[in-house]
Amino acid sequence: MKKFMNEPENFINETLEGLLSAHPNKLRSVREDNKALVRADAPVENKVAIVTGGGAGHLPLFLGYIGKGMVDGASVGEVFTASSAQQMLDTTKAVESGKGVLYIYGNYSGDVMNFDMAAEMAEEDGIRVETVIGKDDIASMPIEQKEDRRGVAGIFYLYKLAAAKAEQGANLEELKEFTEKVNNQVKTIGVALSPCVLPNVGKPAFTIEEDSMEIGMGIHGEPGIEKGSLQTADEIASNLIEKILQDYGNEKVENVSVLINGLGSTPLEELYIVYRKVSLILKDKGIDICKAYVGQYATSLEMTGLSISLLNTNEEIRSLLELPFSTPFHEQSSL
Amino acid sequence: MKKFMNEPENFINETLEGLLSAHPNKLRSVREDNKALVRADAPVENKVAIVTGGGAGHLPLFLGYIGKGMVDGASVGEVFTASSAQQMLDTTKAVESGKGVLYIYGNYSGDVMNFDMAAEMAEEDGIRVETVIGKDDIASMPIEQKEDRRGVAGIFYLYKLAAAKAEQGANLEELKEFTEKVNNQVKTIGVALSPCVLPNVGKPAFTIEEDSMEIGMGIHGEPGIEKGSLQTADEIASNLIEKILQDYGNEKVENVSVLINGLGSTPLEELYIVYRKVSLILKDKGIDICKAYVGQYATSLEMTGLSISLLNTNEEIRSLLELPFSTPFHEQSSL
Amino acid sequence: MNSLNIDDFKNIFSEISTLMNDNKNYLCELDGVLGDGDIGVTMASGFSFVKKELQEKQSLGDFGQFFRTCGSVMSEKAPSTMGTLLGSGFIKASKSLKGKESLDQSDLVELFNQINDGIQSRGKAEIGDKTILDALTPAVKALEKEKNASIETMILEAYKAAEVGMKQTIEMQSNKGRGARYQENSKGKQDPGATVAKLIFEGFRIYINQHKAI
Amino acid sequence: MNSLNIDDFKNIFSEISTLMNDNKNYLCELDGVLGDGDIGVTMASGFSFVKKELQEKQSLGDFGQFFRTCGSVMSEKAPSTMGTLLGSGFIKASKSLKGKESLDQSDLVELFNQINDGIQSRGKAEIGDKTILDALTPAVKALEKEKNASIETMILEAYKAAEVGMKQTIEMQSNKGRGARYQENSKGKQDPGATVAKLIFEGFRIYINQHKAI
Ligand SMILES: Nc1ncnc2c1ncn2[C@@H]1O[C@H](COP(=O)(O)OP(=O)(O)O)[C@@H](O)[C@H]1O
Ligand SMILES: Nc1ncnc2c1ncn2[C@@H]1O[C@H](COP(=O)(O)OP(=O)(O)O)[C@@H](O)[C@H]1O
Ligand SMILES: [Mg+2]
C-alpha cells in the first residue's frame, strides 16, 4: 500500500491536526479529539447555524466546507464511519447563537441515526434543530425510492445555498424549507475506474477490472448500476447526463449549475474533458449553464473516477450561487 | 489505461475547450488553437503584465494561474511539451499594456529556448520583456549548479508575489529584480510513489516498485536522487525538510510559507498528515509559518506523490502573500 | 431471585463485555458477509468502554444514571449502526428507570421494552427486516409472558427466544443497513446484529446462573 | 554551378522533407535511447509543414522572406528542442540574407554560418557537447574552406564533414538536453540532433547531384 501515513489508526487524527495547524484563521477545534470543528469565529450572531458531519476520507467533504459563506461546523468520524452523536452535539453547541441549527448531511444510516440522536439531545438543551438530508445520488435507488438515495457530491450545493440564504437572515423554518427545495433539484451520478485503499485495511476495498468502469458506484465503493468496458469521455458524459435529465422527469430544466467532481486520482485535465462534453450536450438541448464547478469536491481517498451533478436553478438560486465563500479547500471570491 | 478521454491527440485541445467554456468570465483565448490564454479582462492597464507557459498535464500549472492577482496570460503546449514561441508571442501581445512584460516559467530547455525566441520577437515589435526562470527543485542539481535546476511547484510563489508586486505599481525592472529575489528564496523537493500515464502513450511513463518511493523525481518523471522503500509520512517529511533547510545554507530562515503539493493522486488527507509533521519540525527549529498552502498546485497527471516547498519570507513578502487572487483553480479571498 | 440491583448490573455488563470479546471474530465474520465486517470489533470495544466506565464512575445512584452512562459511552465510543442503536436503547430506558435502585420482574420487562423501543424508533426497522430486532423483540415478548415467574426463568426464556429469533434471521431478506444492498442474496446468512442481541441475553443468563448456584 | 535561387531551395527543402520522412523511425530510435524518442516525428512533420508553406506561399521574393518562413513555420509546428533550434537558425539567417534573390558560394557560407550561430546562441551548447553542432559546425568549416570551389564541391565536402561529425558524437558524453541526464552512460550512442544535421546536407547533396547530371 502506497500511502503517506504513519500508524493507520492515527490517520484521521493526524489529518485533523494538520488541518488545524494549516488553517488557524479558519478552523477551530472544540473537542480534545478534534472531532468537532467549527469556524474560527463561531458562533456567528444573528444567523441560523449550519452543521454537517460524516465519515472521513472524503476531503473536502465534510469538514472542508466549514467557512464564511459555508457551514458553521462539522463533526468528523473515522474513515468512512459516522461520528458520534456527542461529537455532533458538541459541534452544535459551539455554533448555535440562538437562531437554531440546520443539520445538512448525506443519507447514510449511521449519520442519520447519530444526527437524530444529537438533535434530540440538542432539543433537550433548548437548541432548536431542523434537518435536511442530502439524497442526490440517482444511481443509488430508483426514483420511486428517492427518499432512500445516498448523498454524494451534490451536497456542496446544499451547503452553499443554505449558507447564503442563512446569511440573508432566513429563519430556521424558512431555511429548512428552502434547502429541501434545493435538495429536490440536485442530482448526481458517478463513475469509478479504480478502487480506494482504506488506511487500516491496506488493500483495495474492491476491484474494478482493467479497462472496465462502474457507473453509479458510491463514494465508499457501494456497488453501481452498470459495469462495462471503459468508454470514451464523451460517451460517459452523454450516458451520465442522459440519466440525470431523465431523472428530472417532467420538471422544467432550463438553467443549471454543473459540478464535475473528481473522486481522488482523476487528473483535472480529464475532468475538463468531461465538462466540455457536458456543456456541449446541454447547449444542444437548449439548457443554459449558469455556473460550473470542476475539481475535487467529494473524494474517496485515491479512487479514480468522477461524478457529475446538476443543480436545476431559478433566479433566486442563481443569485445565491454567486455569493462569495471561503473554506480551507475552495473559495469563491467576488474579485 | 484508465483515462477519461477521447482521441489521445485531442487530449489537450479538449481540456482547453472545457476550461474555456467552464470559466468564460475568467479566461479568454487569443488563438484559434486555444494555445494562448489570457485573463478575460486583458490587457490590464497600468501594470506590468506577467506571462507564463509550458507543457500541459500539470494543472493547475501553468494556465491555471491566469487570473486577478495572478498571471495575465499563459501559452500552452501539448502534454509535457513546450509551446511554440509564436504562441508565447501571441500571449504576450494580448496582455501587454505598454508597461512591459515579465516572463516567469520553469527551467526546461524547450521552454527557455522558446521564451527567449518569443522575447526577441516581442522586442522587435517594441514590447519590453524581462525573464525570471523558476529553478526551485533542489533535487535536480546540487547547489553549485543552482542555475541548472528545474522549476516545479514553487513557481506558485513567483506568480503570486510578482503579480501582487506588479499590482502595486512596480515597473518592469523593479519587478524582475524583486521576483529574482523571491526566486532565490523558494526551494522545493518532491517524492513520487507511482508513475503517470501519458495519454498518447497509454502505459506508465516509468516504474516505481511496490513499497518503494523515489525522492527528488521531477514532474515529468525525471530520475530522482534517492530510491528506497516507502517511509512513514513523518520520516518523509523530516527527510525532505532537512534537505531543504540544508540547501538554504547560511541564509537566515525565521519565517516561511509552506506549500504541500499533491502530484495528482495523493489524497488531501495525506497531504495534511505530511503538513502536520512539517509544521512540528519547523516549530521545533524555531521557524514560524506565516501561511500554508496544501493541495494540488502542480501535478503530473495521475502521478502519486507530493512535493514540499518552502518560501523564506520577509515582511514585504508576507504582506504581498496575503493579498487576494482569483484563478479557475485556486482563490484566496479577503473574506 | 426477584430483583437485581446496580451491582448485579455492573457484573452483568462485565459478562457481556467478556462475551463480546470472546465472540469478536465470529461476529466480524458474520458482518463480513452482510456488511463491512466490523461489528465484532466495535461491540467488543464498545462494551469494554461501558464496563470500564461503570466500574470507575462514582455517581451511579439509580438505574436512570446507570443506563444514561451505558448509552452515552456506547454511542460515543462505538458510533457504528449497532453501537448507536444500543446507545439509543439504553438512553431511552434510562428515562423510564429514573430513581429506581433495584429492578423487579416488571421493571425488567419495562427495561427491555424501552431498549427495544429506543432501537426501533432510532432505526425504523420492522420485525422481519433481518436486524437486531428480530432477536430482541421475541425476547421482550418472552419476558412479558414470564413476568410472574422468577427472574431466572424470565431470563432463560428470553435468552431462548433471542436465540430462536437469531436463527430465524437466516431465512430473512435484509431490508435495513448495509445488508439490504444484497437484496435476495442476503438470505441464508445469520444477521450479526441479531447475534449481538442473543449474546446480551447470554450475558444475563450466565450471571444469573452463577448467582443461582451460590 | 555557381549560384542557387529560391526555386532551387524549394526543391532542396522538399528533398530534406522526404529524407526526414524516410528516416523517421531511425531518428526516433536514436532519440529513444538518449531522449524522449520523438525527434523523427517532429522533424518529419516540421519539414513537411515547411515544404508545404514554401510551395503555397506567394511572396517569397528573397532569401530573407524565404528563411523567415522556414524559421517561423518550423518553430510553430515543431516546438521541440530540435525544431526550435532550427527555427532560430533559419530566422537568424533570414536577417543577413535580406534582399538576396540568389546565393553564390560566399552567400552559402554566410547562410550556414548564420544558421550555426543562431542555433549556438539559442542552445548555448559548445562543440563536444554531443549536439547538432558537432555535425553542423564542421560542415560550415568545410564550406568555408571550399568557398572558392564549385557549389557541387562545397556541398559534397560539407556533407562528408557533417557525416564524420555525426559519427564522432558516438564517443562523446552529452552535456545538453535530455541526453545530459545519462552522464557517462550517454557515451557509445549517436546523437539524434547531429544526425538531423547530416540529413540536411544529404538533402542538398541529392538535389545538387541531380542537377549536375542534367
Ligand atoms: N435500521 C436498523 N434498525 C435496526 N437494526 C439495524 C438497522 N440497520 C442495521 N441494523 C443492524 O445492524 C447490524 C450491523 O451493525 P454494524 O456492523 O454496526 O453496522 P455498520 O458497520 O454498517 O455501521 C445489522 O446486522 C443489523 O442487525
Ligand atoms: N542546448 C542545445 N544546443 C544544441 N543542440 C541541442 C541542445 N539540446 C539538445 N540538443 C539537440 O537536440 C536533440 C534532441 O532534439 P529533440 O528530440 O527535439 O529534443 P526534445 O524532444 O528533448 O525536445 C539532441 O540530440 C541534441 O542534438
Ligand atoms: Mg458493520
Ligand SMILES: [Mg+2]
Ligand atoms: Mg461499520
Ligand SMILES: [Mg+2]
Ligand atoms: Mg526528443
Ligand SMILES: [Mg+2]
Ligand atoms: Mg520531445
